[in-house]
Amino acid sequence: MAIKEVVRKWIWNRTWLARLVFPLVNCFHYGKNLIKYGVADPKIYFVFKGKTLVYLTNSKAAQTTITNTNGNKIKKEYSGLQTGRKIRQLSKEEQEYFKFTFVRNPYERLYSCYRSKLKADKQKYGKRYGDFDFYLLGYLKQDKGFAKFVEKVTKVPYWLSDRHFKPQSYLVYKDNTYPLDLVGRLENIEEEFEPIRLRFELDKLPHLNDSTITKEDWRDAYTPELIDKVTNYYKSDLDLWYPEAEAQLRKYVTSTYS
Template identity: 30%
Template sequence: MSGTTGKGPDMISHKYKCIFIHIPKCAGTSIEDALGHFDGYEGRDMQDHRSIRMIEPLSLDLALFLSKDNVMELAKRIYIARFHKNTNTNNKITVNRSQYSSYFKFTFVRNPWARIYSMYRNIMNDEIHMHNYGVDKNCTFNQFISKWAGKRMLRSQVHYLKNFKGEIPLDFIGRFENLDEDFKYVCRKIGACNISLPHKNKGSGGGYRAHYDEVSENIVANVYREEIELFGYSFHS
């Protein structure tokens, strides 16, 4: 698939010359909606959760095989490109080497304790998600964390951002906690100041801290240690 495939702005936007890495539960659905990723499409599987390794142009390099995670991302990339039938075709748009190098690459991250609780709420409110994650309505938050922390859509945020050499080649990392201001900065950088940010999949209720005990708090601290240190998060921040 060529680097010019696609009708308009999306996770990879040729119009705005940008690449957005959508980490689950970090306001990415709202951002993709603002950039037109869902235009002409309704249904499930709208979002594009490809990691940077599933987008960067490949070259024959031993770095591709330096880690199990690299090999798994490479295999997933091949599977999605050749076999996966995603009904939102925008999720398969690619970039060539020149575009990848020059496009503005950005993402948004979130406090991992808040992110995991948000994912739990999302899954427990959707029967299809519950089935896919093998949980029922009686699954407690602690049970969920013990089973799924660091796996599938709850993989470390750093997992989505590292290239095959272990670097994070992004131009800007915004924060969920400063979403409106950081997204305005992104819009200025890509020349899209007329775009407003809708709030999709917005949660309700109180804060995440009340739902943790010492055990679950420590599980998150250990599983997501790298991103906590890299982005300066803490349980109370």
């Protein structure tokens, strides 16, 4: 095990030290990324091992499922990352590969982010710290309900946004160095991924990352006021890929509140 990883685990297991060190480390990485890429949390590309295929990773939009289609035999969450490599910049050769990603309804995606990162993950994986514990010095650490989460997230500038709630239009088109060949919608993933699967001889889509919201309707978390905030923040996402989503959600919420 690398010395760097040993030191990291030693610090991680000492709560008081982790709370002091990791926020500073995160700030350092954010600063470095801002200088190099212009954003705090830059794009990550997944290059499929042995394939001329590149996936622009998009958190909370079947990322785990997609990366587990390249001969992964373990079939456990995150194990698919062994079937390719994650990089921030593509080589000249890789730029010619077929490049794709999938996007998700912004309203549903944001609620999935909230449920996963502030509630389910700590219980599911026994994490001592959540993904947002050290993000922006703990700005999103405390779970004060979905409404408060929305209020805070929608105040974060796009260039500071975390990958789990970053506007997908910003992810795809900001500094569009490597234009994508396909941007599919999560609702159509079975249909839209199939030509890619056949062309590159991938496995069928596994369903590894069970949704954290299968037992409840994410639409019930919304009020008219929350719809306004999320709509404004993700306007480009909605205009590009989900022009019908706002009206559908407002209709549902109106019928619920009436």
